[in-house]
Amino acid sequence: GESVGLHLPTLSVQEGDNSIINCAYSNSASDYFIWYKQESGKGPQFIIDIRSNMDKRQGQRVTVLLNKTVKHLSLQIAATQPGDSAVYFCAENALNRDDKIIFGKGTRLHILP
Amino acid sequence: GAGVSQTPSNKVTEKGKYVELRCDPISGHTALYWYRQSLGQGPEFLIYFQGTGAADDSGLPNDRFFAVRPEGSVSTLKIQRTERGDSAVYLCASSLVIGLLAGLLTNEQFFGPGTRLTVL
Numbered sequence: 001g002e003s004v005g006l007h008l009p010t011l012s013v014q015e016g017d018n019s020i021i022n023c024a025y026s027n028s029a030s031d032y033f034i035w036y037k038q039e040s041g042k043g044p045q046f047i048i049d050i051r052s053n054m055d056k057r058q059g060q061r062v063t064v065l066l067n068k069t070v071k072h073l074s075l076q077i078a079a080t081q082p083g084d085s086a087v088y089f090c091a092e093n094a095l096n097r098d099d100k101i102i103f104g105k106g107t108r109l110h111i112l113p
Numbered sequence: 114g115a116g117v118s119q120t121p122s123n124k125v126t127e128k129g130k131y132v133e134l135r136c137d138p139i140s141g142h143t144a145l146y147w148y149r150q151s152l153g154q155g156p157e158f159l160i161y162f163q164g165t166g167a168a169d170d171s172g173l174p175n176d177r178f179f180a181v182r183p184e185g186s187v188s189t190l191k192i193q194r195t196e197r198g199d200s201a202v203y204l205c206a207s208s209l210v211i212g213l214l215a216g217l218l219t220n221e222q223f224f225g226p227g228t229r230l231t232v233l
Binding site for chain 2: 091103
């Protein structure tokens with residue numbers, strides 16, 4: 001069935017290095033993808049999104065890459081900082097599901113000093 | 114003004130009891146969403162409202178769960194005869210418009226901090 005999943009549940013990165021968080025999706029009809037950051041005790045916070053007609057989008061210190069051929073999404077965080085420690089979720093939406101967003105399981109990002 | 118707020122922040126109840134969880138969306142946001150998040154999992158969609166009406170309630174797990182948004186702003190999620198399996202964080206989100214079907218570029222949902230429900 002439909003699923004949005006992540007390759008790794010936990011990622012440890014040295015402070016100052018770049019982080020790459022990966023995500024796979026299975027619904028070919030997915031049209032819109034979002035990355036969320038969730039800190040402990042808080043709700044998810046929007047980071048960046050991308051439509052299926054794009055393969056790359058950049059924000060402040062973050063880049064999302066979309067490979068529709070292999071149904072893969074990644075979030076790159078440049079110069080990782082302690083404040084980046086959180087759980088990161090990829091999420092997807094398809095036009096045939098109106099605006100229902102389906103979240104993946106999440107990757108916990110640990111920043112090593 | 115402020116972001117999405119949810120009350121209470123924590124709710125402990127006994128099995129079989131009735132609970133109500135409240136969400137105050139961002140002023141002017143027409144769309145409101147409820148999600149449930151279990152430990153170690155991503156949020157799971159429950160229901161969303163466009164204005165006062167439930168546009169999609171397909172995520173509600175059973176008929177013990179019900180949500181209302183009578184004036185198109187504040188929403189209440191109601192759970193009857195609570196079970197231990199209902200324990201989770203219940204998240205509310207709001208967005209300005211339901212944009213994807215209208216061809217808009219983004220549908221950013223703003224989340225509240227959640228209500229942690231514990232059923233003993």
